[in-house]
Amino acid sequence: MATLARLQARSTSMGQQYYYRNSVVDVFRKKENDAAVKIQSWFRGCQVRAYIRHLHTVATTIQKWWRGYLGRQRYQLIVKLAYYTMKMNLYNAMAVRIQRRWRGYKIRKYCFNYYYLKEYLKAVSETNDAVREALEEFAEMKDREEKKADLEREEKKRDYQARKTHYLLSTKQIPGIYNSPFRKDPDPWELRLQKAKPLTHRRPKVKQTHSVSLSDWLACTSARSFPRSEILPPIDRKPCQGPFRPVAEVLEQRYRPLEPTLRVADPLDGLKEARREVQRQEWARNVNDNMFLPFSSYHKNKKYIPTLHLSSKYGSDSYGRQHFRDENPKRWICDKDFQTVLPSFDLFSKYGKLYSKAGQIV
Numbered sequence: 001m002a003t004l005a006r007l008q009a010r011s012t013s014m015g016q017q018y019y020y021r022n023s024v025v026d027v028f029r030k031k032e033n034d035a036a037v038k039i040q041s042w043f044r045g046c047q048v049r050a051y052i053r054h055l056h057t058v059a060t061t062i063q064k065w066w067r068g069y070l071g072r073q074r075y076q077l078i079v080k081l082a083y084y085t086m087k088m089n090l091y092n093a094m095a096v097r098i099q100r101r102w103r104g105y106k107i108r109k110y111c112f113n114y115y116y117l118k119e120y121l122k123a124v125s126e127t128n129d130a131v132r133e134a135l136e137e138f139a140e141m142k143d144r145e146e147k148k149a150d151l152e153r154e155e156k157k158r159d160y161q162a163r164k165t166h167y168l169l170s171t172k173q174i175p176g177i178y179n180s181p182f183r184k185d186p187d188p189w190e191l192r193l194q195k196a197k198p199l200t201h202r203r204p205k206v207k208q209t210h211s212v213s214l215s216d217w218l219a220c221t222s223a224r225s226f227p228r229s230e231i232l233p234p235i236d237r238k239p240c241q242g243p244f245r246p247v248a249e250v251l252e253q254r255y256r257p258l259e260p261t262l263r264v265a266d267p268l269d270g271l272k273e274a275r276r277e278v279q280r281q282e283w284a285r286n287v288n289d290n291m292f293l294p295f296s297s298y299h300k301n302k303k304y305i306p307t308l309h310l311s312s313k314y315g316s317d318s319y320g321r322q323h324f325r326d327e328n329p330k331r332w333i334c335d336k337d338f339q340t341v342l343p344s345f346d347l348f349s350k351y352g353k354l355y356s357k358a359g360q361i362v
Helices: 002-111 114-164 188-195 214-219 247-254 270-284 344-361
Strands: none
């Protein structure tokens, strides 16, 4: 009983000692485990780094051999190209030398050969002399033919004049004007008149009349079935007597070009086109009616002034959505009748002033 009592008394201290010793052992076990893990990680790192170093060395060796092979191949290609270029340069130089010798020989032999050129010029001069002589003979022949033709023409004129004035020939009773009794010898024209025959007038050709049968006349197939009216000769216009204006002025006034009024000449949608043009100009100048508030306070002191035709108390005008002839009684400012159509010139002048003011304000 005494032993059991002692054991029960020592049970609490033994439990505490057991827990303390187990905790101390766990701490030492954890330290040993961490040390073993660190040693293993260091060893494995050294092993992996050594293997990677070996792989790098092997890869460097392979790349070195491969790059050396590529370099030798490229060098051989460069050597071949250089050899081919040197060979072609040599061949070109030899070809140029041969061409130079041959062209020099050809020029000296055929182009600038003195004796050959001398013979050629001599032949050209002889040919020119022969051609010149032939041309001179041809020109003399032409002159003779022209003179002969002129003489024949003059002779024909004289013969025609002699035939035309044959009535001036002298007779036994009355001497002619060319056979004056006061002259020793008669005039040559007297002899010509004696040889010439009198000029006779040509008889007009008689038109042969075609017989028209009765069947053709009834069928209206002949040209004489119906009488044709001949064209009358023009009548000379005489100036009118009295205080009348010239005919040219009257015709000019009668057939003058059309001069429509400004209202007719201008299109009906002229105002709409003018508004569109102003809108396009404002778009080109980047006019923005929406107030822009920048992030900085530099522009806060400036007052924003919108355009005139958009800031009016009557509202903004419509661009292309309504016709300018439409009436809107709600926008009338007085009880008078609203004038729907204004002259185009007044409209353009009015809106031109408004747009100019708007441009100055903007």
